[in-house]
Amino acid sequence: MAYPDDLLSSGEHVVIHRHPHWKVLIFPVFWLLVVVALGTYLAGLVADQSWASIALVALAVVGAVLVLWLTVAPLVRWRTTHFTLTSDRVMYREGVFKRTGLDIPLARVNSVRFEHSFVDRLLGCGTLVIESASDEPLEFDDIPSVEKVHTMLYREVNDNPGDDYHPGVVDGRA
Structure with missing residues (x-):
């Protein structure tokens, strides 16, 4: 099931949309x-x-x-929990009656890492840890194909033209 397009801003597109891993x-x-x-x-x-x-x-x-x-x-x-990576942000939504959401602009992401135990590796899931401008790292448990999500998120953060960090560019010159 695709993520609802009405929640996206103009020019934004979904890169990855996941529910928690089936192990839950x-x-x-x-x-x-x-x-x-x-x-x-x-x-x-x-x-x-x-x-x-x-x-x-x-x-x-x-x-x-x-x-x-x-x-x-x-x-x-499980069905109403969504982890979505778009071209502009990371979105996490959960809940049925009390719906909560979290959005992290890609420009605010400082580092991304993943953790998974031996059982998680066998099942193909893990915990994604995103460090942003907030005080504490945010952990998203039971993300399917966590290494792929980690790689895609890292690529989106580094390819995002809206951020201030561009390796190899000094004073606006390449």
């Missing part, structure tokens, strides 16, 4: 399987009881609440 969905899927298996097992235990209809309704309600809380909410959170 492992536990929600695990909990879905646990809730369904446990609910099925408990439904089988109470099926022959005289009070089975009340117990089955209670199990269905509890199961639905657990699935919404442990599986659907993280899935929606």
Whole structure:
């Protein structure tokens, strides 16, 4: 899914648009399987009881609440989290009901680095750390293909004609 063009300024284009890595969905899927298996097992235990209809309704309600809380909410959170690199800025948006956003102009980016553990390397994701004019470095966790994103961001920062740093240029002369 492409990033909405109405959020971009004129002349700005999307270089990379990512959701968090799919690894953040492992536990929600695990909990879905646990809730369904446990609910099925408990439904089988109470099926022959005289009070089975009340117990089955209670199990269905509890199961639905657990699935919404442990599986659907993280899935929606994953789907509504965006890391976007454009020709002018880095944008990070997250949230469903309380939406938060962060924009970093490329001219303000001082350095970019990435970190990933052995498991992250196997899965192809990692943490992108951007140091800008702000006080603390900003960390973006679970970025898919973090090394590629790091390279593209570094290229965009160095190719950005709006910044003040141009290697090899002294006093406006090459």
